[in-house]
Amino acid sequence: KPSQFGVAGLGVMGVNLALNIADHGFSVAGWEFSPKRLAAVQAEKPYERLKTTGSLEEFVGMLERPRRILLMVTAGDPVDQMMDRLAPLLSPGDVLIDGGNSWFQDTQRREKAYREKGLRFIGMGVSGGEEGARHGPSLMPGGPAEAYEHIRPVVEAIAAKTDQGACVTHVGPGGAGHFVKMVHNGIEYADMQLLAETYDVLRRGLGLSPDALVNTLAEWNEGISGSFLLETTLQVLRKKDPETGKPLVDLVLDKAGQKGTGKWTVQVSLDLGVPVPSIASALDARNLSAMKDERVAASAKLPAPQAALTDEEKQHLAAWTHDALYAARVVTYAQGMRLIQAASKEYQWNVSLAELARIWRGGCIIRAKLLTPLREAFTQQPDLPNLVVSEAFAPVLTRMAPAWRRVVGTATRLGIPVPVFSSSLAYLDSYRSAELPQNLTQAQRDAFGAHTYQRRDRPEAGFVHSDWS
Numbered sequence: 001k002p003s004q005f006g007v008a009g010l011g012v013m014g015v016n017l018a019l020n021i022a023d024h025g026f027s028v029a030g031w032e033f034s035p036k037r038l039a040a041v042q043a044e045k046p047y048e049r050l051k052t053t054g055s056l057e058e059f060v061g062m063l064e065r066p067r068r069i070l071l072m073v074t075a076g077d078p079v080d081q082m083m084d085r086l087a088p089l090l091s092p093g094d095v096l097i098d099g100g101n102s103w104f105q106d107t108q109r110r111e112k113a114y115r116e117k118g119l120r121f122i123g124m125g126v127s128g129g130e131e132g133a134r135h136g137p138s139l140m141p142g143g144p145a146e147a148y149e150h151i152r153p154v155v156e157a158i159a160a161k162t163d164q165g166a167c168v169t170h171v172g173p174g175g176a177g178h179f180v181k182m183v184h185n186g187i188e189y190a191d192m193q194l195l196a197e198t199y200d201v202l203r204r205g206l207g208l209s210p211d212a213l214v215n216t217l218a219e220w221n222e223g224i225s226g227s228f229l230l231e232t233t234l235q236v237l238r239k240k241d242p243e244t245g246k247p248l249v250d251l252v253l254d255k256a257g258q259k260g261t262g263k264w265t266v267q268v269s270l271d272l273g274v275p276v277p278s279i280a281s282a283l284d285a286r287n288l289s290a291m292k293d294e295r296v297a298a299s300a301k302l303p304a305p306q307a308a309l310t311d312e313e314k315q316h317l318a319a320w321t322h323d324a325l326y327a328a329r330v331v332t333y334a335q336g337m338r339l340i341q342a343a344s345k346e347y348q349w350n351v352s353l354a355e356l357a358r359i360w361r362g363g364c365i366i367r368a369k370l371l372t373p374l375r376e377a378f379t380q381q382p383d384l385p386n387l388v389v390s391e392a393f394a395p396v397l398t399r400m401a402p403a404w405r406r407v408v409g410t411a412t413r414l415g416i417p418v419p420v421f422s423s424s425l426a427y428l429d430s431y432r433s434a435e436l437p438q439n440l441t442q443a444q445r446d447a448f449g450a451h452t453y454q455r456r457d458r459p460e461a462g463f464v465h466s467d468w469s
């Protein structure tokens with residue numbers, strides 16, 4: 001009997017997704033390139049419903065038609081190579097799904113190329129790591145709507161579930177799914193950096209012990225700030241090194257890595273002219289952290305400010321940081337959503353931001369309680385220009401801003417870097433400023449380069465030039 005679904009590439013993510021699909025009653029065929037890896041998977045012999053092979057021809061032959069194949073190989077060239085190998089073996093109407101973190105422009109190109117061959121291609125963001133893949137990821141498929149209908153029963157079955165349904169939706173055509181996953185990761189970078197800054201302010205600034213820090217953050221996690229990344233932070237902070245008994249986090253070298261999706265988010269934002277300073281600052285923070293040797297050398301030459309906390313700060317810094325974290329997170333999501341909105345317009349994807357908030361509420365890395373009011377905001381007003389002015393969040397931001405300013409002020413005085421707290425605040429202050437000093441910028445441009453400017457008192461005159469000498 002033919003298998004109902006195929007998974008090509010049986011790395012950890014591929015196997016876990018295959019097992020998840022099998023758990024939901026679908027028979028699955030798996031293909032793996034590396035004989036060693038295939039032997040390891042076969043040795044586990046996990047399921048009756050998962051049949052595996054090292055032959056691509058055999059794999060394709062095992063599948064019921066029209067075929068549904070999930071490709072789980074490294075993003076980049078391997079995807080094109082696999083598509084080239086698979087294309088001659090497939091039949092019209094077969095659906096190939098790329099589940100990697102692919103660059104969305106590649107997905108646009110690949111979707112078109114397969115469409116021209118009579119095949120169907122879906123680029124699907126998969127979030128939730130190994131655990132999510134096995135027990136319920138958040139899935140962001142993009143591509144032809146009718147191709148989505150064909151894979152829908154499977155992806156709805158395996159996705160994480162919340163009281164708002166399965167965490168999967170047809171994001172839009174072409175590369176929409178991979179674009180949205182990329183921005184998800186950009187938000188992930190910023191949220192992780194905000195948690196790192198929170199940790200630094202409370203530990204180095206306020207001097208909380210690791211245990212006290214855990215207690216504080218655990219309390220926050222029960223309230224409106226609850227999120228998967230906050231839970232992960234707690235999990236990390238609680239862990240003691242079995243050998244030394246020290247908090248394991250203290251033994252981790254402070255150099256952050258990255259695989260590129262955060263950088264892509266910032267690159268695209270520059271191309272589309274949509275500011276995402278929270279994400280850009282988080283990316284820079286990782287890049288700066290990587291300069292460990294230089295930082296160590298510089299620390300001897302550039303002493304930290306001699307400053308101590310005031311009694312007021314000692315008393316309130318933790319509570320202020322709670323509000324700063326929540327508000328800065330809202331601003332981060334606002335930037336990410338705005339970027340998706342701009343791309344959706346540019347590429348005519350018609351992405352529903354309310355639907356995204358719904359499918360990010362479970363399974364994915366950035367799942368957080370605040371996605372519930374965020375979804376409501378975009379449900380009430382789908383074309384909301386910016387989340388920060390929504391009825392749900394504008395009053396909250398106004399209420400929390402004073403505490404947020406205190407955190408940035410205190411950290412700055414102590415010399416503790418808070419790049420995402422401060423750049424997010426600057427974004428909010430810029431966005432809510434009816435007047436910005438770019439009149440000066442325009443005047444400078446005109447003064448040194450005759451780039452012209454518009455007059456407030458004579459809009460009808462259009463762009464004019466003055467002699468500034």
Ligand code: 6PG
Pocket residue numbers: 101126127128129185188257258259260261262364365
């Ligand atoms: C997810 C994650 C996952 C991964 C990224 C980011 O949604 O499950 O976002 O895709 O964590 O690859 O990783 P880097 O921090 O290494 O760039």
